[in-house]
Amino acid sequence: GAVVSQHPSWVICKSGTSVKIECRSLDFQATTMFWYRQFPKQSLMLMATSNEGSKATYEQGVEKDKFLINHASLTLSTLTVTSAHPEDSSFYICSARDYTSGYEQFFGPGTRLTVL
Amino acid sequence: DAKTTQPPSMDCAEGRAANLPCNHSTISGNEYVYWYRQIHSQGPQYIIHGLKNNETNEMASLIITEDRKSSTLILPHATLRDTAVYYCIVRVATGTYKYIFGTGTRLKVLA
Numbered sequence: 001g002a003v004v005s006q007h008p009s010w011v012i013c014k015s016g017t018s019v020k021i022e023c024r025s026l027d028f029q030a031t032t033m034f035w036y037r038q039f040p041k042q043s044l045m046l047m048a049t050s051n052e053g054s055k056a057t058y059e060q061g062v063e064k065d066k067f068l069i070n071h072a073s074l075t076l077s078t079l080t081v082t083s084a085h086p087e088d089s090s091f092y093i094c095s096a097r098d099y100t101s102g103y104e105q106f107f108g109p110g111t112r113l114t115v116l
Numbered sequence: 117d118a119k120t121t122q123p124p125s126m127d128c129a130e131g132r133a134a135n136l137p138c139n140h141s142t143i144s145g146n147e148y149v150y151w152y153r154q155i156h157s158q159g160p161q162y163i164i165h166g167l168k169n170n171e172t173n174e175m176a177s178l179i180i181t182e183d184r185k186s187s188t189l190i191l192p193h194a195t196l197r198d199t200a201v202y203y204c205i206v207r208v209a210t211g212t213y214k215y216i217f218g219t220g221t222r223l224k225v226l227a
C-alpha cells in the first residue's frame with residue numbers, strides 16, 4: 001500500500017529558531033501533498049496544499065512567510081517553521097495523493113513540534 | 117465548502133456493531149464523503165469513501181442517505197483496537213480536491 005513517512009517524528013527547539021519537517025512518499029509519486037496542523041483534542045486543520053514544482057496554496061489565515069513549503073520532487077515536500085514560537089507547538093501531519101489512484105490522501109505519521 | 121458535524125463521543129460494546137453518524141447537509145452533488153480514523157498521536161488511516169451508493173469493504177460499510185445530507189459508518193463487529201477518533205470528511209470536487217475535516221467522533225469500544 002501507499003506509504004508516507006515524516007521526519008523527524010518529534011522535535012524540540014528554542015524560540016526563534018527554524019525547524020524543517022520532511023514528508024516523503026515512499027512507494028508512489030505524489031504530485032500533490034498537503035500539510036495539516038492539529039492541536040490537542042482538536043481536528044486536523046489544513047494549512048496548505050503543495051504541488052510539485054509550483055508554489056504552495058495556503059489556507060486563509062496561514063502565514064506563508066512563517067510556514068515555508070517546498071515540493072521540489074514527486075516524493076518529497078518540506079515544511080519549514082521559521083522563527084518558531086511556543087504557540088507554534090503542535091502536531092504537524094502531511095498527506096500525499098497518488099495521482100494514478102484517484103483523489104485519496106495517504107497520511108504520514110505526524111511530527112510533534114515543541115517550542116520552548 | 118461543505119462542512120460535516122459529528123457527535124463528539126460514542127461508546128460501543130466489543131463485538132457489537134458501531135454506527136457512527138455524520139451530517140453533511142451542504143454537500144454538493146459531486147463531492148465525495150470519506151471516512152478516516154486516527155489512533156492517538158498517529159496519522160489518519162483511510163477507512164472507506166462513497167458518493168451516492170452504499171459501499172462496503174473489509175473494514176466497514178458506508179450508508180449514504182438518498183438526499184446525501186447524511187451518512188453512517190458501520191463497523192460490523194467492533195474490537196478494542198477500533199477505539200479511535202473517526203473523522204467524516206467531505207472531499208472538495210474542484211481545484212486541489214482538498215479534504216474538509218469534521219470535528220470527529222471519539223469511539224470507545226468497551227470490553
